[in-house]
Amino acid sequence: MKTIGISRQALVAALFGAAAVGTMAVAPKVFSPEAGAQPITVQAPHNAPLSFADLIEQVEPAVVSVNVTTEREVGRLRDMDQFFEQFRGMPGFDEFLEQRRQEQEDQQDEPEVQEGRSLGSGFFISQDGYIVTNNHVVDGAKEIQVVLKDGRELDAELVGTDKQTDLAVLRVTEKGEYPFVHFGSAETMRKGDWVVALGNPFGLGGTATAGILSADGREIGPDSPYTDFLQIDASINRGNSGGPTFDLDGNVIGVNTAIFSPTGGSVGIGFAIPAELADEITQAIIKDGKVSRGWLGVSIQDLTEDMAEAQGIKNAEGAIIADVTNGSPAEKGGLERGDIILSVNDKKVTDATSTTRVVGSLIANTSNKFEIIRGGKPKTLKVTVGERPEDPYARTVPASSSAPADKPEKGTTVKDVGATFEQMDDELRSRLGLRSGESGLVVTHVDKGGVMDKAGLAEGMVILEVNNKPAASVDDFRKAIADARKSDRTKVLIAIRVGQITNYRTIDLSDAS
Structure with a gap:
């Protein structure tokens, strides 16, 4: 690169010559920073590589291409699904399509088989040929081949998959010693690494x-x-x-x-x-060959600020148990409706989503520590989680939901909250899938614009608990409201049964007349 220079003598002459012929003008400063102020400066990352070539050269032999052959049954109409989609909603079209499908079934033709191919990636995690890839890459695979860096094509068998995390494990059928990599820690990584x-x-x-x-x-x-x-x-x-x-x-x-x-x-x-x-x-x-996920057998909700306030809890983080399944690991481990889960095995949970993920990551049939709050007091329980069933929400009782719509209004009215209640009977208790002898108050009337109406309650719903205590009678309900007011709380926590689902809500006493 060419550099333009100037001699020392010429520079001195230019400076002093300017002073000799007149006063030297100095341009005023347009901007002057405050004394001691320093601009933001950033050093270049000390670990920024000049090249990734050395890294890639070392790990690339462990990375493979995954080639998958699939087969699926197709019918003549199914092949035209995309074409038919433009006619959806036209009068008589659905009936026409169903008639054509029925005609095909009546003909008892052998279904046609269509071959498909998909591509993906994977990597060796062991010297003896185990490979990690995605579940969606090998879903429905009939044949699997992996292609190594040196061009070799090897047959592979499916060891197992986990759809929930979209992971799968393969193993090459040809014995040998393969280059492999190992898992590190994502938790030590920082944003920007x-x-x-x-x-x-x-x-x-x-x-x-x-x-x-x-x-x-x-x-x-x-x-x-x-x-x-x-x-x-x-x-x-x-x-x-x-x-x-x-x-x-x-x-x-x-x-x-x-x-x-x-x-x-x-x-x-x-x-x-x-x-x-x-x-x-x-x-x-x-x-x-599979993943057995932990299962508690509970329904949970986010702990809201109103729910926390109703119980005198300052920190509104955690998940509140809305329901416990009969005979579930949660019931056997001592967890109850209204318990607030704070952590599992010392891992803090902040809401229902994080709790679900932590519990789902537990190994089935292992004992785990649950930190909870019950009735405003901390408590520790050891709970052995079970294996998640195929349908964890399946019910063993009829799914009939609410009280009959034509049931005449009767019961005791609580004017403060603008609602009328009566005690739940055995028939309704059975239809709601509740335990024998469990108490509750059936809402038979709600005043429009009243406290209960604003909280979203309606006729036919059942109040099971008030501030973590059974709603066995209207007097119990009134007492819970009185106790909340004595404690200068405006929120009251109630457990509501709608059909076979229990959830928590709060009523606001400041709305009471």
């Missing part, structure tokens, strides 16, 4: 991209209730699913699984399953 993703985008194979950890703890939909995803901006595209994301030490800190994109291509928002969760799930799959 470098990450490198490897995979098979669009079937191109052996592709590396780099970026940073953009965020953690992301929720990306109801289909992944047990996962707080890592968000990364290293380019993730179709075919990257199941591939690893590395830290700069070559540890797998995430399994690439999804992208957010309006176009279908990378826009810099990718999601990876954290290493700690992926390691735990894959080890369970290798051991048992």
